Amino acid sequence: MDAVQFLQNFLNGISIGSVYAIFALGYTLVFSILGIINFAHGAVFTLGAYLTYSMSVGQFGIGGLLAGCQIPFQFSFPLSLLFGAIISGVAGVLIERLAFRPLRSRGADPLLALVSSLGVALVTVNIIQYLVGSEIYSFPGDVYGDIKPAFMFHISGRIVVVRTVQVIIFAVSMLILTLLGYLINFTRIGKALQAVAENAATASLLGINVDRFILYTFFLSGFLGGMAGSLVGTSFGIAGPYFGVTYGLKGLAVMVLGGLGSIPGAVLGGMVIGLAEAFVPTEYNAYKEAVAFAFLFAVLLIRPQGLLGRSQIQKV
């Protein structure tokens, strides 16, 4: 592989890595606050993608109950992205209400929270399928308006392609990460979230309304998930309502690699896996899907707390 190929792979890797990072952030936020894995995250990912599609194209798709229905409004892509993410955030809150809160108030086994979130994921994904069918959706080529769909750079006689969507993805990710970093570290809300993540009981004794912050977290998590889904949707198309499931699993791998509950970890993990996938030699393309899981398995065996997680001290 020469320098040009390396550059191309690197760019592809960073691009997909940022999506993984955003997606894993949603997972990791919920885990850091509640100590559980929200399997419904893949569902908000899917939801976000469909919402952004519908809003930017102005109608629902070609299958399902809402086939061909026109939406009375149509937004530019950036706005659709934003609204899609916001609605996904609301969905995240609903999920918390339906699937997690009743279990928390009963002090139930975390395993049951897992099953419950899976149930919610199933319900959500199937409602989507019922409403818009299971065909593949591709965003129209002109969805970005006047910007070209791809940029080509000529380097020593060869072409390196950077798709617009990759630039958008990267820019959006960096923006989100910066905002999130600022939020968590420099605002009161962020500090309260950190407190709740550290120890919910103590935080509540300090006057922090834990329930409200759990809501904020789920909103944020849903927002991020929905955004990730939209970005993937524009980049690769939406391959049916279940496409969130595979990403969901990969997101788990990213989260564990980076360290469960660690925000910088989610970013690092996302980049590592994105790059690893991009650098898989073409003859092994078929095994690309397994890369994330091979990493996951290896990390769990060698260093379960991930790259940036703290190791768990068990008290006897």
Add this chain to the structure above:
Amino acid sequence: MKVLLEAERLCRNFGGLKAVSDVSFQVVEGEIFGLIGPNGAGKTTLFNLMTGLTPVSSGALHYRGEKVTGLPPHRIAEKGIGRTFQNIRLFRGLNALENIRISQHVITRSGLLSGILGTPASRAEENEVDERARELLKLVGLADRAMEMAGNFSYGDQRRLEIGRALALKPQVLLLDEPAAGMNSAEKYSLTEFIRTIREQFKLTVLLIEHHVPLVMNLCDRIAVLNFGELIAIGEPAVVRKDPAVIEAYLGAE
């Protein structure tokens, strides 16, 4: 008098914190050995080091002359050291009888196949296990509650059940971590008698962490005092109670 248990310069560090620092002592066969000290002195950590639940940072532990440092808890249990826990770690979702059947694991041998097929040997073993469990329940006064879930027992009863469970291993050494916590005077008294009884009956050596100083003074043959992870005094109760370092540790901790 035979030395059963020997701790040699045991240390346990958590980051910069020395939870147990250079602790050495010997426990003689058949004695009741008390371990006291203010909260956070490292007593439970020391127990955990001795039973393999926490790895040793440095130092060694010998049992019957054999080095047992670094062995996992189940191997130490096999060797004949049983224990109870400060926070009571019964199998709460299982009934009392089952709790005591479980801890007979090291003194039984049935494997998967013989257990499933119900060979005569394994059936005979099951009967023995059952009987022994019932006897121990009777010993701790809980015979009529064999089928109740351990998690439903009162605090005091749970402690008694935990002792019964530890006895089922047929240990030679029994480590009791604050067995009298939460008991009233009458219960403490009967616990003292009980520990003396089982020492006789089962030929035990007992190590005991306890906060209630009168109980310890009354029951123990010798006492060791821990403060900030260090052993500051060791000897007979009457001597230790007058030791200035000990008095300061307790008064200073007020």
Add this chain to the structure above:
Amino acid sequence: MEGFLQNYGFLLVTLVQQSLLAYSLYFPLMAGQLSLASPGFYALGGYIAAIMATVEYFAPWRNALGWCIFPLEWLIAGIISGFLALLVGIPALRLRGIYLALATIAFVEILRVICLNLEITGGAIGIFGIPQLFESRWSYILTFGPLLILTLFFSYRLDRSRVGRAFKAIREDELAADAMGINPTRYKVLAFVIGAVLAGVVGAMSAPFLNTWNARQGTFDASIAYLAYVLIGGSRSMWGPLLGGALLAALPEILRPLKDARLIINGLVLVFASIYLPQGIAGAIGRIRTITARKPGSVRSPK
């Protein structure tokens, strides 16, 4: 009778088969291990049977053994699953709780991708035209049925045996179990292997039953389905997996008139059951029995 069997024979066999897969999760869970690895071993077992039944290399075996090739397939599937479980389990079972679940998820995905790409497994298309053991689908109850009975017997005996107690102790409190002389790793691996062997054998039995076999047999969704069977049937009772498996596998059929809504209902069942039936159906039945059986005048000790 004939009509009933024609229409429902396939369903009934499927219910038994799904319950068996629930048991493959139940045994590790008995030792407190959330293993989502069953679909991997199920797929593996099916591939082994499918390969032995169709590939040229094994033709002499097929000719020599006749129908006995089928039990041989089950045996080999079980053995290979067991070995793989040991290989994967010994390192993986040092992990606790969710970490173990994730490792098993990773294992299943890796296996799935490998199977999608190997020539011997037929790639994405898989293996089809697997020779049937019986003429009718209903007759497969003769293979799955006895396996279920054996599994039930096994669970019954296990619950009352030393090894079963070790499992339960580990599930309740692994550290305390360790301190009581039980080697956690050894028994966790054992539980894992038992589950894996069962899943592998069921896979081998299922390959002829389903006639084709491909990588879609071993996916993450399947492990979720099995988990739901066990949790909703009741993870602490030997009847749980059967109750849960039979009910939840039958649900899509029962709900068939609702067409697209059935998976939604399925999801809702999962949510409500996990909230309102934390001990599963078997647990709820058990609780009802305890409440009605309580003797008058007995004093409950305060919690």
